[in-house]
Amino acid sequence: MLLKFSKSDILDSSLVYPETGALGFTILTRSHFIHAEERDSDTESESEATVTRRTIIADKRGLTVAEIGWDGRRPVVVIIGKEKVAVKEMFGSQSAILS
Incomplete structure (x- = not known):
C-alpha cells in the first residue's frame, strides 16, 4: 500500500491513495511551540526549558x-497505538533531524 502526500509540508498534510485520491490518513502538527512542563525547576530556568511540538x-x-x-x-x-517505539527504529538514528 503506497500513499502519497497531498501537500509538500509533510508535517501538516494528508496521505491519500494515488489511484483514487481517497483519504488514508491526516497528519497534523501544532503550528506553535509549547514549553515542556517537565523541567527541573532547581536546575533549569524558564528559558532553558525544552521546547516541544507534537504531530x-x-x-x-x-x-x-x-x-x-x-x-x-x-x-x-x-x-x-499504545506502544512507544524507539526513535532510532523509526528514523534510523537517535539524532534524526527533519528539515
Missing part, C-alpha cells in the same frame, strides 16, 4: 493512530 496521525475516521513528540526538529518519542 498526530489520524485515520480517515479521525481516530489517532500515532503521535510523534519533537524537541525542535528532532523526533524524541514515537507512539503507535
Whole structure:
C-alpha cells in the first residue's frame, strides 16, 4: 500500500491513495511551540526549558493512530497505538533531524 502526500509540508498534510485520491490518513502538527512542563525547576530556568511540538496521525475516521513528540526538529518519542517505539527504529538514528 503506497500513499502519497497531498501537500509538500509533510508535517501538516494528508496521505491519500494515488489511484483514487481517497483519504488514508491526516497528519497534523501544532503550528506553535509549547514549553515542556517537565523541567527541573532547581536546575533549569524558564528559558532553558525544552521546547516541544507534537504531530498526530489520524485515520480517515479521525481516530489517532500515532503521535510523534519533537524537541525542535528532532523526533524524541514515537507512539503507535499504545506502544512507544524507539526513535532510532523509526528514523534510523537517535539524532534524526527533519528539515
